[in-house]
Amino acid sequence: MLKRLHENSDRKKVTINFEGVQIEVLAGETVAAAVLAAETDYTRTSAISGVHRAPYCQMGICFECLMEIDGVPNRQACMIEVREGMKVNRQHGARGLSDEVSV
C-alpha cells in the first residue's frame, strides 16, 4: 500500500516480526507505515462486522491503526516507532480481556 522513496538511504535496518514473518524495515518508521510498506492491505478487522480496516489519519486521531504490539492489544501503530525484534500482529475485532493483569 505504501512505497519507500529512498530504499538505500543510510538509515539503519531493523527487523520486526509481523504476523509470524520477519520483515526488514527502516529505523524511524512508525509501525503502521512499516507494515503498510510490506505489501500489507489491512492492519485490523473491525469490532462489529469484522471487515478489513487500515490506518486513516496517521496522527493518532482515528484509532483505525490499533494493533497488537509486543503482546499488548489496542496500541496505536501510527504513534509507535519500530524497534529491533518487535512483535506486531493485526488486531482482530475488539480487544479481549487478557488472562493476567500485570501490575
Place this chain on the structure above:
Amino acid sequence: MKSLYDLVIIGAGPAGLAAAVAARDFGLSTLVLDEQQIPGGQIYRSIEKALTENTPVLGKDYFHGQKLVERFRQAGADYLPEATIWDLGRDLIVSCLVDNQARQIRARHILIAVGAMERPVPIPGWTLPGVMGAAAADILFKSCDMIPEGPVVLAGSGPLQLLVACRLIDNGVKVAGMVETNGFGDNLKALPHFPGALRVPHYLIKGLSMLWKVRQAGIPAFRNATNLRVEGDESAEALCFDARGKAQKIPAKTILLHEGVVPNLQLTRLLGCEHQWYEPQRYWKPVLDSWGQTSVNGISVAGDAGGVFGAKTAEAAGHLAAIDISSRLQALSAQEKASAAAPLLKERAREMSIRPFLDTVFPPGRQALVPPGNETLVCRCEELTAGQIREAVALGALSPGQVKAQTRAGMGPCQGRMCGLTVAEIIAASRQVPLAEVGHLRVRPPLKPITLGQLAKLEIAE
C-alpha cells in the same frame, strides 16, 4: 524533571515551540509534553531527520521550522516526547503516560497547543483500506519517506489537498484525478475577501503556482463534484462521483480525502472551556482573548487548536501567549508586556488576513458535513450509519449525547473524534435547527487508552 512548573505546554508544533522559547526568555520553568518522538508538530513533522534527498520537495515553508526547533532545543525547557495526555483538570494537573509510566505534573499555567486534525470525510466506502486523509499521506512522506501506491485520486476541498497533490507529483506518484467538491461559485463568494488576502501576496503566489503545477501535470480535474463514493470489495478500487453533468469513475489504488482541518478540541472540551461556532468552516473553537486565554483560569490556547490559521500565525500566537502568561506570573511588567507584544500582534494580524479568503474558497463540502444517503458509515468504530443516527433522532434524541446513549455512536476507541461533528450535523439537519443548538459530545478521561495496571502505578501529584 520537576513536579511543578510555571508553564506546561502541551504540543511541540509551531505554537508550542515558540511559546517554550519565549517563556524561557522570561525565566519561566517550562515543560513541553508532546506525543511525537521529536519536535515539529504535524506541519514540521520529523524536520530534524528529513532526508537531504527530499529537501526540494519539502520546500522552504517546511524548513522554516528548522530554526524554530533549533531554538527550542537550546532554550532550556524540559521536554518530554512520546507523552500521551490522558487527563487534564481545572486544578492544572496534567496526567500523562510516558514509557509505560503514568504520572502527574502540576503547572501554574497550562498552554494547549495541540493543533488541528483533518475533518473526517464520511462518504460511502471511506472505511476501505486504501482510503486515507490527504494529510495522512503527507505525514507518511515527512516522517517515513513513504509515498502511497498509485494511481492516487485526491477528493475534497482545501489548500492542503493542493499541496499534497503537488508533493505527490514531485515524488513521481501517478495522480489519476483531482476531484474538488468546491467550485467557481465559491471563488466568487470569496471575492470580497480578496483585498485582505493581498496583504500576504506570497500565499496567493504559492497557491497559483500549485494550481499551475497540477494543470501542467495533465491531471484530470473536476470541480463541484457531488455524490462521491469509494468502490471496492476488500480495498479501494475506484472513486465514483457526479461532475460535469454525468457520473464519473476513476480507478485508483489510493484515495485521499480532505475537507479542510478543524481544531483538536479534546482538551478544551474536557476542561469545559467556553466554545464558539465558526460558520465559514463549520467547526467549534474555544473562545479566547487576544492573548489566547480561555474562559478557564490558568488555561491558554495557541495555534490551530484555537481556530485554524496556519503555522506562521500559530508561531506568533504561541509567543504572545507566553508573554501574557509571563506577565500573569509576574515575570514581566505591563510595560514590558506591551512592548514585547506589539510587533507580534502586527505580524499575527497580517498572517491571519489570508484566512477569510481561503475559508470561503475552500468550504467543506455539503456531502462531507451531512451524508445524504442513509447507508454511509458515520461512526467508524461502532460501525453506525447515517441512517441509524437519523433513526435515533426520529425516536427523540436531541443531542449527540442522547444519540450516543441510544446507538453507541462515539463510544468506540476514538471516543467520537471521528464521528462527533458529523453526528451533530445530522441532528441539526434532521431537526432543522442551527448546529449550535444541538451541542457536542461530552469529552471524558481517559482521553487515550491506559491499562488498569498503568493506572494502579500512577505517581500522584501532591
